[in-house]
Amino acid sequence: MCQHKPKCPSADSADREAAHPVAHHPEQGWSLLCNGVLLFEDTGELLPDGSVIAPHRPLGTESVITAA
Template identity: 45%
Template sequence: MNLRTLTAARRAPAPRPAAARRAVVTALETCALLLAEDVSVVKSSQDVRDLRLRLRLHQKHLGSVAGSRPAQPRLSGLVETARRSAAQAPPDRLGEAQAYLRQLAEEVQAVVVEMGRCGLVCVHPRECPPAHAPDQAAARIRTVLPDIGCRLLCNGVFSFDDTGVLADGRVYPPRRTVPTGPR
């Protein structure tokens, strides 16, 4: 695989508007709250209604962000599964409703994880710097490509082993250090 093929085949991250990042962060917070083993936030039927509404809104926002990109079959399937689950009425019994909400939270969380894997959004607790930022190399590694000696970062930047960088369609040459002292 050469650099031209790699550049053409890469999935560039979508622009990360604040609304998309906010949707991811709040969805992850809600999912973490519902999936925590030691905490039961569902104590009444009103809690069930509120949390179901919140998860439905997360699913809707994430679906709109995911729908802004070309078709990703796995992501589309996860979004559709979460949409169908969110459309179902929760069970009347509290224990069954808790299980329903946990399942829905797991499905929403799976959508977020897949969006991160596809490069649509940064799912890290602290958002990775964008490709055009001076500290672009501080982004987390998404994929290691040892056969060509580079890493694909969360922000869509290719960082090569020789310190060269491919970012925003531009190639930045390696940074060479000048040896000092006697030879």
């Protein structure tokens, strides 16, 4: 599917999110990459074969406020 030079990573490679977006819909929270991966705003992914990759946001980025 990818026509870029050099070719984008395939949907089954570890760096699949580096592929170029061919459709971007931030108002709906998703992008379609040229390797067929649907990338969601929450970092979840739907691969072309129907496999689901759960969201993988970095942990520990939220502030915790405690009452004194």
